[in-house]
Amino acid sequence: MTEELLIEHTIAYVKETLQNAEGGHDWFHIERVYKNSLNIAASEKANLLVVKLGALLHDIADSKFHGGDDTVGPAKAREFLKTQKVSEEIIDHVVKIIENISFKGGNVQQQFKSLELDIVQDADRLDALGAIGIARTFNYGGFKNRSLYDPDIAPKLQMSKEEYKASKAPTINHFYEKLLLLKDRMNTKTGRRIAEERHQFMEQFLQQFYDEWNGKK
Secondary structure (H helix, E strand, O other): OOHHHHHHHHHHHHHHHOOOOOHHHOHHHHHHHHHHHHHHHOOOOOOHHHHHHHHHHOOOOOHHHOOOOOOHHHHHHHHHHHHOOOOHHHHHHHHHHHHHOOOHHHOOOOOOOOHHHHHHHHHHHHOOOHHHHHHHHHHHHHHOOOOOOOOOOOOOOOOOHHHHHHOOOOHHHHHHHOHHHHHHHOOOHHHHHHHHHHHHHHHHHHHHHHHHHOOOO
C-alpha cells in the first residue's frame, strides 16, 4: 500500500470513529492538529509518515471519554494500523506518541521521547491555545456542565494525574491549570513561536473577561 492510500484510509477511519465526538475532540480537532504537525515538521528532519499517523490517531479514543482509561486509544490505533499492514516499527512509534502526548496535569514524567512526538505534541498543544483553545475550553466546560467562573474556587497548580482527570473546577480555572502553562512546554522552535502569539491572545481574553465580570467594561 502506498503512503498516500494509507493516509486516506486513516482519515476515513478517524472521521467515522469520531463522527459523534464532543466538539473540541472531533474530526476538525484532528484535522487542525494534522495541519499544525505538517507545518512544524517542515522545519524539522522527522519521519513524516510517523508524524502524519501520530497526528491523525492521537485522539482516536481520548481517555476523558472512556472512563479515564489511557489504554483504549493506543489499542485502537494499533489494531487499525495492523489491518493496514503497517510495519511493527512504525506502529510501535505511533502508539508511543499516543501514550505520551497528553498533558495529564503537567506533573507526569514522559516515558518516551522522539522528534516525531515533539512535533505532534506541539501541534496538539497549539490547538489548546489562542481563539480555538478558548472555544474548545468553554465547549468542553459546557459539555461537562461546569460553571464559567467562581472567584471562591482557586486554580490548583500542583495536581496529580488522577486529580487532574477528576477535576470539576470552573472552566476559567483550566486556563491556569493547563493552557497558560503550555507556552513554556513547547518542544520546537516553530511551536514556541506560534504558541507565544496565541498565549498573548488568551491573556488579553482573560483580562477582558475579568473586566466584564466585575462590571468595569
